[in-house]
Every structure is written in C-alpha cells, then in structure tokens.
Amino acid sequence: MDNVLVIGAGFMGGGIAQVAAQGGYTVYLQDINPEALQKTMAQVKWSTEKLASKGKIQDSAKSVQDRIIPVKDLSIAPKCQWVIEVVFEDEKMKKDLFKDLDAVCPVETVLASNTSSIPITRLASLTKHPERVVGLHFFGPVPMMRLVEVIKGNMTSDAVFKKSVDFINSLGQYPVKVMQDIPGFIMNRISGAAFREALDLVEKGIATIEDVDKGMHYGFNWNIGPFEIADNAGLDTYLRVGKAFSALGAGDLMAKSGILEKMVKAGRLGRKVGKGFYDYTPDGKMTPFDVTTLK
Ligand SMILES: NC(=O)c1ccc[n+]([C@@H]2O[C@H](COP(=O)([O-])OP(=O)(O)OC[C@H]3O[C@@H](n4cnc5c(N)ncnc54)[C@H](O)[C@@H]3O)[C@@H](O)[C@H]2O)c1
Structure with missing residues (x-):
C-alpha cells in the first residue's frame, strides 16, 4: 500500500x-x-x-x-x-x-x-x-x-x-x-457567489444571518447555510482565499465587503474559536452575531 x-x-x-x-x-x-x-x-x-x-x-x-x-x-x-x-x-x-x-x-x-x-x-x-x-x-x-x-x-x-x-x-x-485549471475551480465559484450575495444582503440590513441560513436550509435543502459554512471553514481561511482570488484578478469570486476583514481582526475566526457569524457554546447552542456592531 x-x-x-x-x-x-x-x-x-x-x-x-x-x-x-x-x-x-x-x-x-x-x-x-x-x-x-x-x-x-x-x-x-x-x-x-x-x-x-x-x-x-x-x-x-x-x-x-x-x-x-x-x-x-x-x-x-x-x-x-x-x-x-x-x-x-x-x-x-x-x-x-x-x-x-x-x-x-x-x-x-x-x-x-x-x-x-x-x-x-x-x-x-x-x-x-x-x-x-x-x-x-x-x-x-x-x-x-x-x-x-x-x-x-x-x-x-x-x-x-x-x-x-x-x-x-x-x-x-x-x-x-x-478539466480546466481556473481560479476557484467549480464548487468555490458557486459557493463563493452565494456567500458574496448573502453577506451583501446582511450588510445592507435586508436580511439577518439566521434568516439567510434558515432560508437556504428550508427553501433549497442545504444542510447548513452560507454563514454556518463559512464559520466551519474558518473566516481567516475565507479571507486568505478572497485575497488569493483578488491577486489572481478574480476578486469578484468572493465577498467584497470589509466585514470579513473586520471579523478576523476582532478574533471572530469561526467555529474553531467558538465565535464567528455565530457564537457557539459547548452544549451546541448557536446565537447569531450582529455584524453591524463591528468597528
Ligand atoms: N478550511 C476549509 O474549509 C478549506 C477547504 C478546502 C481547502 N482549504 C485549503 O486548505 C489549505 C489549509 O487550510 P486549513 O483550513 O486547513 O488551514 P489551517 O490554518 O487550519 O491549517 C494550515 C496549517 O498549515 C501549517 N503550515 C503553514 N505553513 C506550513 C509549512 N510551510 N509547512 C508545514 N505546515 C505549514 C500551519 O501551522 C497550520 O497548522 C489552504 O490552502 C486552504 O485554502 C481549506
């Protein structure tokens, strides 16, 4: 083997x-x-x-x-x-x-x-x-x-x-x-587009984090929504990926909003540290974070 x-x-x-x-x-x-x-x-x-x-x-x-x-x-x-x-x-x-x-x-x-x-x-x-x-x-x-x-x-x-x-x-x-070597390959182009749109809607106050995630779950059968996916992946990793896309001239593949940068600066790196777009407790409770309070 x-x-x-x-x-x-x-x-x-x-x-x-x-x-x-x-x-x-x-x-x-x-x-x-x-x-x-x-x-x-x-x-x-x-x-x-x-x-x-x-x-x-x-x-x-x-x-x-x-x-x-x-x-x-x-x-x-x-x-x-x-x-x-x-x-x-x-x-x-x-x-x-x-x-x-x-x-x-x-x-x-x-x-x-x-x-x-x-x-x-x-x-x-x-x-x-x-x-x-x-x-x-x-x-x-x-x-x-x-x-x-x-x-x-x-x-x-x-x-x-x-x-x-x-x-x-x-x-x-x-x-x-x-079969073709393009930035973001297949899946991250699709999920990056969903995340970019989701973040934009939340930043403009049109939807809450929880409603976006629940909506994708109940309406499209996603197991979890784009914000929970981002928290699982790590927001520092998402930020690095976004920067890598920009460096490749494909910056429109990821979120343009500054929220991700602010989240990382505030130490809200996602599930691995117990806080990201949600706050996580050891007993599995999740509370959405209000991103509009970020400086
Ligand atoms: N997080 C995700 O959901 C996800 C999904 C698919 C692909 N990726 C990609 O996988 C890679 C790693 O992501 P991650 O989420 O595991 O990051 P991570 O930060 O959890 O882990 C990266 C690890 O690499 C180590 N490291 C850094 N430089 C090194 C070096 N020169 N030699 C040996 N070790 C080194 C770090 O100490 C760290 O433990 C990235 O390229 C990322 O884009 C991440």
Whole structure:
C-alpha cells in the first residue's frame, strides 16, 4: 500500500490524513507548528472513536490512528507515493514547497495541492516535472464530506490525473473532475457567489444571518447555510482565499465587503474559536452575531 505525506496539520490536513488512514494508507503528517500537530492528533482520536462507535469505519479507531505518523520535517517525502500540500493559502509558500518537493521526490511521486483558489499550473511552475502536479481539493470537515475536486493543471499528465481520480475513489470519496485549471475551480465559484450575495444582503440590513441560513436550509435543502459554512471553514481561511482570488484578478469570486476583514481582526475566526457569524457554546447552542456592531 502506498505511503501518503500530508503537509500542514490544520483543519483540512488533519481530516485528509484521517480519511487516507481510514482508506488503509500509511500517512505521515507534518506541520511547522508542533502544537497544531498535537491538537490535530487529538482531534483525529476523537473523530475516529466517534465514527467507529457508529460503525461508520471498517477498522478499529486505534488501527486508523496508528496509521498516522506525526513527523517533524519532510525527510520522509522521497519514500512517499503521494504528497498532499495543505498549508496556508499563500501562493509563494506553496510554490516554494512544490519546488523543494520536486527536487527530492522520485518522478513517480504525485504532488498534490489542496488549494481552494490558486490554479495548479501556477503552483507547478517552479517544478521540473509539472506533469505530476495535480489539485486534490477536499471539503471540510473532511471525514464528514465526501466531495473532492480533482483538478487537471495545464501540464498535469492524463496518467497522473486518472491515478488521482482512482486514489480519491480508493478513499471512499467522490471525485469531481475539473478539466480546466481556473481560479476557484467549480464548487468555490458557486459557493463563493452565494456567500458574496448573502453577506451583501446582511450588510445592507435586508436580511439577518439566521434568516439567510434558515432560508437556504428550508427553501433549497442545504444542510447548513452560507454563514454556518463559512464559520466551519474558518473566516481567516475565507479571507486568505478572497485575497488569493483578488491577486489572481478574480476578486469578484468572493465577498467584497470589509466585514470579513473586520471579523478576523476582532478574533471572530469561526467555529474553531467558538465565535464567528455565530457564537457557539459547548452544549451546541448557536446565537447569531450582529455584524453591524463591528468597528
Ligand atoms: N478550511 C476549509 O474549509 C478549506 C477547504 C478546502 C481547502 N482549504 C485549503 O486548505 C489549505 C489549509 O487550510 P486549513 O483550513 O486547513 O488551514 P489551517 O490554518 O487550519 O491549517 C494550515 C496549517 O498549515 C501549517 N503550515 C503553514 N505553513 C506550513 C509549512 N510551510 N509547512 C508545514 N505546515 C505549514 C500551519 O501551522 C497550520 O497548522 C489552504 O490552502 C486552504 O485554502 C481549506
């Protein structure tokens, strides 16, 4: 069975490591921040135990956990058949990482990015083997969400693209094939448009956060509405993605309003810190936040 290296053990990296381990792969998980790595390993323990108690994973929670090996650096990379980059949404950081990985990994190793917005062709631009660079865009929380966009960069080979679709199937996830390398791919263009409109309506005082979310739930069968989705994803991540879109000249794909910036400045980063567009209590209560009070 192949080895998988996941770089970046935050909200998404931890989830990707977990589903890869659930799929039977040996997973190495690395982060520049040892605390993030520790926190994610605890989260994986909690999540696998919960899924096992509901009979939703085939192996025991312990054997899934044992297949995830935290590592301090990237020296294991040459021994991995899959490397998935899940660091901050920062083009330079990701490009440099791919350049370094390309120099040390055998040419058979697939180098994948979980970027939300940056074209894969740009991330591969400093590598000598751009044909092995592909986008694997998971959705969070990864152990709960089955969708993965598989993105073909302009230079991704057909063989690597097919292998990547097969890899995602082997995890029990559903691969949506993105055949042209455009900013935002497919799903974030659609959900970004909904979020942009929702924020505009709330900012103008036309609707409340709660009514927008409830409306999308009752009227369109969305499980949760755009504000709760944003809180789950992390508003700091949303802001970085919005900035990445702007840098690519595709700024209209995300919210233009300054609210997101103000929310992040006020430390309202979403569910992970207990406050975002809603305030969250440990017993699961959610109270909408009045964004018009933001300075
Ligand atoms: N949050 C979402 O819902 C979501 C969904 C799909 C894709 N993404 C994308 O996934 C990526 C990560 O997002 P996230 O929400 O997990 O962010 P996060 O902030 O939760 O985690 C990022 C992690 O990367 C680590 N890191 C940063 N630079 C690093 C480096 N050079 N080497 C190793 N580790 C490094 C950080 O310490 C942090 O733990 C971004 O590209 C984001 O756009 C996020």
